[in-house]
Amino acid sequence: MGGMIAQEVVSLIPERIKHLILAGTGPRGGKGIDQVTRVTNKFMVQAFFTGKNVKEYLFFTRTPRGKHPPRHT
Incomplete structure (x- = not known):
């Protein structure tokens, strides 16, 4: 769920995020x-x-x- 939230935050306020690295995330039930x-x-x-x-x-x-x-x- 954390990866999904991070992506949503970036889409809402991209000007506040310079870099984003998502590691170890996976879809529910993937x-x-x-x-x-x-x-x-x-x-x-x-x-x-x-x-x-x-x-x-x-x-x-x-x-x-x-x-x-x-x-x-």
Whole structure:
């Protein structure tokens, strides 16, 4: 619901919002949404044992491009 609210706020007052990043949002009942807790817990354990930031597992694919996303300057 938070992602939907954020989008509505931007549509109502776009002049007040410079940037918006929505991460980890999904439609109610969307495919795989019932697995979010299990997957998140799995990635948190992986991050702990590998010493990596959990965000690497949550927001990037494990492909070569996902492991090294482009840097914005």
